[in-house]
Amino acid sequence: MSETTHTAATAAGDSTAGPAPIAMIGLGRMGGNMARRLARAGIAVEGFDPQAASRDALAGEPSLRLHGSLADAVAALPAPRAIWLMLPAGEITETALAELRGLLSAGDLVVDGGNANYLDSQRRAADMAAAGIAFADCGVSGGVWGLENGYCLMFGADDARVAERVAGYARALAPAPDRGWLHCGPAGAGHFTKMIHNGIEYGMMQAIAEGFALLEGRADMKLDLGAIAELWRHGSVVRSWLLDLTADALREPGAIGSVAPLVPDSGEGRWTVDEAVRQGTPAPVIAMALMSRFDSQGRADTGNRLLALMRKGFGGHAVTAASATKAQP
Structure with a gap:
């Protein structure tokens, strides 16, 4: 599906005006910078986060007003209202959506931009539709660099008119108005696309990490890992933003040894592997990358x-006492 043309930016239908004001709920590392980027594009933003420190970090940002509650942020919006959630997946998002159901009216719009299972997004879209409230699910990629470089946005919405409303904000958030965002399909399609995106990310990261571990394993060659990472950034078929970040990290002496070998998983890798099983579609690289993260977590x-x-039992092989195992850094 091609990018949606934004033709109805305001409630009054004036296509020459910018997008209507929006409430950003969740002002953490991603939500806070997205609120800044929208505000700096001239879009009025009403912001709320339950953490006072997150609100304080945005104090003084032009075109951005901060509120002490979700209800106050919603009440500050003109009708029809638009609310963008950037909250953790699970109970926090469910609670916020339940509260919004009681605050919003037919014709209002909710965009869930946090990480979420696409099956939950499909259910939430149906729940909101029953109340006449528009719903879009939006996968967001870009991390802490999104404020400066723009975000990649992949969103799902059942109605083209809803997609048009979301596209107005996407143009301001993306790297450029004409690229970096896509109406991927019906409700759930945005978070489904982001889920697969993150599964691919797991596999790419794992391959880079394993490759540099093999390079480090030949201590006799005295290989300069940082120089090799920088070399591969230019003209190599494996050049990528992930390799750029690897090169940046390796510029710091002792960078690898300074962190514990523990890699959390956000949940989207699990959802991707679950989907592979559900479809019966093989995804061994993504699955093994997820298993490696579990391994790192002990x-x-x-x-x-x-x-x-078992080796001791059938072959009499020696075992190492747990107390003798070298502690990991």
Whole structure:
């Protein structure tokens, strides 16, 4: 599906004006910078975050007003209202949506821009539709660099008119008005696309990490990992933003040894593997990348201890006492 042309920017239908004011709910690392980018594009933003520190960090930002509650932020908007959520997946988002159901009216719009399972987004779209409230799910990529470089936005909406409203904000948030955003399909399609995006991200990160681990493994060659990362950034088929970030990290002496070998998983890798199983579509690289993250979290420890005990049982092989295991940095 091609990008949606934004032709109805305001409630009055004046296509020459910019997007209507919007409430940004959730002003953390992503939501806060998205609020800044919208405000700096001249869009009036009503902001709320339950954490006072997150609100304080945005104090003084032009075109951005901060509120002490979700209800106050919504009340400050003209009708029809537009609310963009940037909240963690799960109970926090569910609670906010339940509160919004009681605050909003037919014709209002809710955009869920946080990470969410697309199945939840489909359910939420149906729930909102029953109350006459428009709903769009939007996957957002760009991390902490989005304020400066723009965000990649992939959104789902059942109605073309709803997509047009979202597109007005997407143009301001994206790297450029004509690229970096897409109406991917019906409700759920945005978060589904972002889920697969993050699964690919897991695999790419894992491959880069394993490759540099192999390079480091040949200490006799005295390889300069930082120089190799910088080399590969120019003309190589593996050049990428992830490689750029790797090169930046390796410029710091001792960078690898300064962090614990523990990699959290945000949940989207799990959802991607669940979808692969649901479809019966093989995705071994993504699945193994997820398993490696579980391993880094110590979830392989019990299995590895049993392996050692089995080897001792059938072959008399020696085992290492847990107290003798070298602590990880």
